[in-house]
Amino acid sequence: MTQNTGGQDTRRAARSSTLRPLLAAASMALSVGLAAAPDMAHAQDFRFNSISVEGNQRIEAATIASFIGVARGETVSAAELNDGYQRILASGLFETVEIEPRGNTLVVRVVEFPTVNRITFEGNERLDDETLSAIVQSQSRRVFSPSTAEADAARITEAYSQQGRIAARVQPKVIRRSDNRVDLVFEVFEGGVSEVERIGFAGNQVFSDRRLRRVLETKQAGIFRALVRSDTFIEDRIQFDRQVLRDFYQSRGYVDFRTTGVNAELSEERDAYFITFNVEEGQQFSFGEVTVTSDMPEVDADLFQNAIRLRSGRVYSPTAVETEIARLERLAIREGLSFVRVEPRVTRNDRDLTLDVEFLLTRGERVFVERIDIEGNTTTLDRVVRRQFRVVEGDPFNPREIRESAERVRALGFFNDAQVEAREGSSPQQVVIDVDVEERPTGSLNFGGSYSTSSGFGAAITFSERNFLGRGQQLSLGVTTGVDSSNYSFSFREPAFLGRDVAFNFSINYLETDNASAEYDTAIGNFQTGFTFPVSENGRLNLRYGARYSEITELDASVGSIIREEAARGEVWDSFVGYRYSYDTRRTGLNPNAGVLLEFGQDFAGLGGDSTYIESTLRAVAQTRVLSDEVTLRATLEAGALSYSSGSSRVTDRFALGPNRMRGFEGGGIGPREVGPGDVNDPLGGNYFAVARFEAEFPLPVPEEYGISAGVFYDIGSLWGLEETNANVLYEDFTARQVIGVSLFWNTPLGPLRFNFSEALSSEEFDETQSFDLTISTQF
Structure with a gap:
């Protein structure tokens, strides 16, 4: 915060001259001028041979005379003189103005407003001087204007209000200096943050208050209120929440939903708000008959009808309709049909609560993209923004495609704001797309x-x-x-290799471990590079090459013969090529309550290196929400197989099961294990594993602002298989272990934490169980 020079007492005494006397003086001058008007009204007109200006220091007399607009020797009326007087006042250059006819001379007496010597701010901490200086319009070395200063104070107050500090007050004051100068000081009382103490809903029956609060951008003040800013009351955010609520309900078939009003009550202390959303949910609608028609003879409607994926009975969602429109328009392009537009026509059936959707294929206007202009990107290259557009100069203009491109630009995460608009180009058949971004x-x-x-x-x-x-x-x-x-x-990752929708990745990783449980050290290095590209609407394929280095060292005396033989091989290098296919329905999101993720990959080693093998992995996840979205159900299946045709696996190569894959057991806690004399107890890992996890998450009857919820889980799985074994190796065959448990989820500013409390239902004698673990909660 900037401080004024000079003694504190002197400054406080001088500051007794605030803006109020200046505003009062200007009002008094206006009354003097009006009082003079009746005297002038007795004479119908005046004629002046000269104009005398008194009191001016900076403003030229000729400039002041020009405001009056009276020419020498010209006859003027009293009303015209009053108009000239008003023009001088309106210039904003003078604190007081008086005009007096004196014979053939018009005398104009003025007191000029002082100039602003400097502008300072006091009491501000949350907004620094640089931020406030950009807000105010008063400027140093310019004529001081009381009205501008008052407006600046209001702007600063509004800036604090946008941060939730509605109790903020700003007082502009002046300090008189020599040579008709003043220092303008804005004294700021920031006040406290006005938090959202409670968010409630009236009229909701399908979804609970708790569920709807999770949708909103505005949050209730919780135990971490000092660190969280989403619980600050901001009016613009409330307006955004109204739209978010509408989107939430409509995506679930409640097409008649509306927010009838929002009540925001301020507490007596002016430090907290109580917000109530008044809503009308309406009835839930489903899709009825879904058809495709065409008003163009050359278009085969049956071809497009077969491409429709919407089916009758599915809960209605505008997003699903938009997705089908985009799919049909892409099909039209592949069929060589330009300027085809898809217009949805929805017919409402209140009797059975369905909505029939007819997709009409029609000819759109012949409008082309003239160019794409990008502004505001000082760091980001134009091509990074441009490649988010599926159209280039000369392509047919498609408004829907432009909207989708705008969403892709925003989804990059490089910009605070990205505005994409289309305007007419050099002709009515040309469109210029303007992209205005603000980097972050x-x-x-x-x-x-x-x-x-x-x-x-x-x-x-x-x-x-x-x-x-x-x-x-x-x-x-x-x-x-x-x-x-x-x-x-x-x-390193390049998301658009050679300007295509192909991602290139390159990674190196080196891990050194001192495995206290097995009493040996390991060194593992990985190199991998590859390409990822789409193969379908929801599918992605990754092709990769990798190399791997591993070494086992520093064996303890208690290490068994299996690991000793594996460590005796020294450094082992593997070279492999592989692929991974992923299918993720969340990319299209036709069902907002459910999603499926499927991943399958294989690595083929033998292109050089010390061994030849095939490693296969599978992961499948399905999730849905039930009971009005209050309870989340999730099922996960993971499996892996490692098959060697030359060489054999080591403990550093084989799979291991721990809390990340199967809860209730320590890392290396289950699977093949060498147990023998001399305290030998070595987990060996396995060439095969399979795990199924089932869990449910649900809210707890505690204040929502605590950010605490709970869950239950059941895991079943096994780890098995070795190439080389001996009589001391246990659990080499498939033996299922089962675990049940409860979870506690806690959303903190450090991240979502997960506390797992588990109990093994079935385990073997030498398994290492783990009844508690703390992890970062991951989202499907």
């Missing part, structure tokens, strides 16, 4: 710590840049150390 920082340098029940405390340093050199590339470097491990990583 995309890099981060993080220093942090971590704790795991399996590896203890650790420290981490990471650097990441999501828009490297403005090319849209992702770059990250990381160093993570723990009690018994160190991990060094580097990764």
